[in-house]
Amino acid sequence: MDIQQDYFSFLGLPESYNIDLAALSSRYRELQKTLHPDRFAHLSEREKRLSVQYTAYLNEAVTALKSPLKRAQYLLFLRGIDTVSETSVHLEPAFLYEQMELREDLEDIKKSVSPESALDSFADKVAQQLSEFQKIFSDCYAARDDESLQLAATIVRKMQFMVKLQKEIELFEYELD
Structure with missing residues (x-):
């Protein structure tokens, strides 16, 4: 050992x-x-x-x-790529705008009269997007060339946003119960 x-x-x-x-x-x-x-x-x-x-x-x-996210971060860490630091990867404005819209959608769901079904649908949408990012990361990491690893770092950063959104959804689900 x-x-x-x-x-x-x-x-x-x-x-x-x-x-x-x-x-x-x-x-x-x-x-x-x-x-x-x-x-x-x-x-x-x-x-x-x-x-x-x-x-x-x-x-x-x-x-x-x-944890799929922590595992991805660790794998890149082994390759000398920092994905934990907030400034390590720059994301395109379109993605950041999409994240703002998703959070606004969650706020709208919180204000609705019957949020349960809308929240389930929203949670499924977020899980699907996270799953797609995980698949892309897996493919990029498997290639292991510099360009693919840099793309993998960007995907990990996007995964961080989605995992954080999932936690916000779980918190809201807890509040509903």
Whole structure:
């Protein structure tokens, strides 16, 4: 075990955007059993500390790889591309205008008399667009040439907008309940 490895190597999974989530969960459970600090309670302080570090790294890795957005960001990070910084990628004005319209649509749904069905339809539209971005990212990342990776970075930035909008939708759904 080495926490200097990338998440994929640490978990024994192939480096890919399209990962097997069942294999990720299975590998997590295996490593959690092996690395859990309780198994090291009777050992030296150094071994206890290492166990805690390995477990923290394992949790960090699984959290990143489970989320399609975080996984995409991490894959680009491995290629030296920052997609977390707000200024790292510039988006075209048409996309930003579309985002403003989507948020206005959500506000209109919130003000409607019966928002449930409109919200379901809106949520489906957002999920579909996010799914399309994920497919484009997967294709760009698989190509791995500089131009494709730069396009992948732009797509990740767009995915960030859509994931944030999904969270706003979920919050509104919670408020409706």
